[in-house]
Amino acid sequence: MRPVRPRAEDRSDLPQTHEARLAAAELPPVWEGARRRHLTLLVLSGLGQAAAAATIAWFTPHLLSAPSAGARWRLTAVLVLAAVAVGLLRWAEWVLAELLGQHYVLEVRRLLVSAALAPGRQANLGITVARTTNDLSALRNWVAQGIAPLASGIPLVVGVVVALLLISWPLGVAVLVTALALVGVIGLLAAPVLARSRELRRRRGRMASHIADTVAAATTVRAAGGVERELRRLDDLSDEVRRASVTRAVLAGVMRGGAASVAVLAMILAGITAAWVRLPADQLTTALLLVGLVSTPVQDMGRVAEYRQAHLAACIVLARALRRGRTEPAPEPRSGRRAHGGRGFLHVHDLPGPDPHRGAPELLAGQGARVHVTSRDPEQVDALVARLVGDEPGTDGWVQLDGWDLDTVPGRRRRRLLGYVSADAPLEQGRLSRAVRYRRPDSDEPVSEVLERVGLTQAVTALPRGERTMLRRGGEPLTREQRVLLHLARGLYGDPPLLVLHDVHDQLSPTGQEALARALETYRGVVLATGDRTPPGWRTWTLDGSTPLRLVPAPTTPRSPEESP
Numbered sequence: 001m002r003p004v005r006p007r008a009e010d011r012s013d014l015p016q017t018h019e020a021r022l023a024a025a026e027l028p029p030v031w032e033g034a035r036r037r038h039l040t041l042l043v044l045s046g047l048g049q050a051a052a053a054a055t056i057a058w059f060t061p062h063l064l065s066a067p068s069a070g071a072r073w074r075l076t077a078v079l080v081l082a083a084v085a086v087g088l089l090r091w092a093e094w095v096l097a098e099l100l101g102q103h104y105v106l107e108v109r110r111l112l113v114s115a116a117l118a119p120g121r122q123a124n125l126g127i128t129v130a131r132t133t134n135d136l137s138a139l140r141n142w143v144a145q146g147i148a149p150l151a152s153g154i155p156l157v158v159g160v161v162v163a164l165l166l167i168s169w170p171l172g173v174a175v176l177v178t179a180l181a182l183v184g185v186i187g188l189l190a191a192p193v194l195a196r197s198r199e200l201r202r203r204r205g206r207m208a209s210h211i212a213d214t215v216a217a218a219t220t221v222r223a224a225g226g227v228e229r230e231l232r233r234l235d236d237l238s239d240e241v242r243r244a245s246v247t248r249a250v251l252a253g254v255m256r257g258g259a260a261s262v263a264v265l266a267m268i269l270a271g272i273t274a275a276w277v278r279l280p281a282d283q284l285t286t287a288l289l290l291v292g293l294v295s296t297p298v299q300d301m302g303r304v305a306e307y308r309q310a311h312l313a314a315c316i317v318l319a320r321a322l323r324r325g326r327t328e329p330a331p332e333p334r335s336g337r338r339a340h341g342g343r344g345f346l347h348v349h350d351l352p353g354p355d356p357h358r359g360a361p362e363l364l365a366g367q368g369a370r371v372h373v374t375s376r377d378p379e380q381v382d383a384l385v386a387r388l389v390g391d392e393p394g395t396d397g398w399v400q401l402d403g404w405d406l407d408t409v410p411g412r413r414r415r416r417l418l419g420y421v422s423a424d425a426p427l428e429q430g431r432l433s434r435a436v437r438y439r440r441p442d443s444d445e446p447v448s449e450v451l452e453r454v455g456l457t458q459a460v461t462a463l464p465r466g467e468r469t470m471l472r473r474g475g476e477p478l479t480r481e482q483r484v485l486l487h488l489a490r491g492l493y494g495d496p497p498l499l500v501l502h503d504v505h506d507q508l509s510p511t512g513q514e515a516l517a518r519a520l521e522t523y524r525g526v527v528l529a530t531g532d533r534t535p536p537g538w539r540t541w542t543l544d545g546s547t548p549l550r551l552v553p554a555p556t557t558p559r560s561p562e563e564s565p
Contacts, residue, residue: 020194020312023319028107030100030143038100039151045093046152048085050159053293055082057163060289061282086293093152101144105136108318112136115322134204135314138197142311146304153297160294164270164287170277171287174269179298182262186305189255193306196248197313203244205317207237252306259302263295344497345552346526350397351384351543359397360384362548363541365526367497369551372534375543381530384543385502388528389420402497415439418498419491423484423507426474432460433467435486440494450489453522455515456482481512488519501529 031039056079063075157179165172214221214230221230270291274284344367351360360380365371375381386392387399388406399406401417409417419439427435436447447467451457459482463469475483484504491499499520508516517535520527534540541549 020316024312024315026319026322027139027315028104028111030104030147033103035100035103038096038103039147042093042096042100042148042151043155045089045096046155047159048089049152049156049293052082052085052089053156053160053290054163055079056293057167057286057290060286065282089152093148097144097148100148101140104143105140108139109136111322112318134201134208135318138201138307138310138314139318142307146307146311149297149300149304153300156297157294160290163290167283167287168274168277168279171270171273171279174273175266175291178262178266178269182259182298182301185258186255186301189251190305190309193248193251193255193309194312196244196251197310198316200241200244200248201310201313201317203237203241207234207241210234210237252309255305256299256302259299259305263298266298267291267295344402344525345400346498346528347400348384348397351387351399352396360543361541361545362550364548364550364552365528366552367524367526369526370520370535370538371526371528371549371551372538372540373528373530373543374534374540377544380543385500385530388418388498388500390414416494417496418500419493419496420500420502421484421487421491421504422502423504425487427471427478427483427486429472430470431467432463432469432471432486435471436489436493438490439496443494445494447489447493450493453492454485454489454519456485456489481507481509484508485512485515488516492519492523495523495525497525499523499525499527501527501531503531505529505533505535506531 059075059078059082063072063079066072066075161172161176161179163172164175210233214234221227267288270287271284273279274287279287346363346365346369348360348363350362363371373381373384383392390406390411404413404417406414406417416439428438433447434441436450437443448457451460451467459478460466460469463477469477471478475486478486484507488501488504501516504516505513529535529538539549539551
């Protein structure tokens with residue numbers, strides 16, 4: 001019978017190390033895809049270094065007892081080549097480790113940002129940035145500078161111990177016991193270092209969140225004279241990070257210092273053991289060379305153990321973030337069309353309303369319909385918009401557009417079906433032309449026509465690089481109203497069946513409202529708008545009411561009874 005894994009909400013009761021291991025198991029495996037090749041090459045690098053160590057161990061005694069100068073020169077050349085091989089293999093190990101770490105972090109970063117963009121998520125900018133920098137750096141350090149040294153260092157250490165056992169078994173046992181003692185010390189310090197690492201990353205996340213929120217509210221902070229207060233608060237948070245860093249460094253330093261001591265102690269024990277067993281001079285020289293060869297991998301063990309605990313601390317948070325952003329795969333859209341499910345129709349039915357005993361009234365809108373959505377509860381309007389654009393998957397009722405169920409439609413189909421314009425939404429970083437084509441990146445239609453349609457041609461032409469201008473920091477160098485109109489151009493690009501205007505009329509000046517009205521004159525689809533202002537000539541759909549709103553153009557051909565309203 002398979003053991004039942006604790007649920008995410010119950011894991012706080014688990015020991016920290018066990019919780020961390022469960023979290024690490026939820027992240028992508030390292031042994032997967034191209035990383036298998038990198039890991040295999042790292043192991044081969046370690047085996048190659050072990051072979052070079054064996055070569056040194058074998059030929060060094062022969063060099064000391066070489067019968068002629070020619071033999072000494074040949075043995076010297078072999079030993080120099082072995083030393084060069086060790087250097088080349090260490091170089092290859094470094095490059096492979098970086099490839100492995102970057103490949104792994106790329107996959108986790110993609111999953112993390114995907115989780116932050118999942119419907120219903122409102123991720124804090126500072127925390128997201130901290131996760132994609134500090135926490136992913138912890139993962140990269142463990143994979144590149146933790147797993148990689150283990151993959152190449154363990155074969156080297158094992159090879160050296162075997163060689164020492166062949167030279168003199170007491171010598172090999174002494175070095176082996178020293179290595180096992182290091183493993184014991186690291187095991188004892190693992191849990192405390194993990195606890196300190198978790199505390200440090202919590203402090204860093206809190207500081208990053210504060211910085212992001214403060215910078216985002218810079219205007220109001222300056223207006224209220226709060227710059228000094230915010231800086232003092234930042235100083236307090238920075239001091240907490242400093243104290244947590246120092247506390248963690250104390251224990252992590254014991255790991256690193258212990259590893260360095262063990263590396264030196266191994267050489268000392270090798271000399272002491274050689275004296276007690278009266279090892280010949282040539283064998284002693286070989287043994288010291290071998291112990292010196294593994295001193296670097298042994299010292300790396302302390303650093304590797306520190307990276308491991310920082311990695312586990314990051315895994316707990318990253319796994320939780322990925323778990324929250326993970327959604328069930330959407331089912332295939334239903335191909336059957338309901339009544340009025342024909343071309344260009346928007347049908348909203350049985351949605352929950354402000355009154356728990358009565359749902360929102362039905363909406364049936366055909367091509368050319370202009371609908372203004374209102375409610376006594378603004379959250380109901382926001383929930384409807386979120387459901388239309390795919391931010392909040394619905395469970396009750398249905399929303400059908402152009403014959404597609406918007407609750408189950410894939411994202412690529414949704415972007416063809418509707419355009420979304422929000423007055424407060426920032427623009428992505430990139431070229432202005434890319435921002436217009438963002439919904440339809442596969443389209444090769446020029447953007448100049450839709451820019452002319454929304455009245456932005458003159459403003460775009462005035463920019464130094466025109467349509468190739470790079471937009472940064474949410475849409476600069478465009479003004480706020482120009483950004484809204486650029487969102488409108490994106491929504492109209494490709495003429496989708498539905499255009500959603502979220503509080504757009506309220507945020508535009510009279511000139512901007514005129515540009516919006518002109519742009520909608522030639523738009524044949526359904527327009528759904530929210531906000532306080534009702535555009536002239538538009539029909540109002542009240543979510544609090546009970547009267548359905550049906551705006552269906554008269555059919556040009558007779559309909560069957562099943563297709564009639």
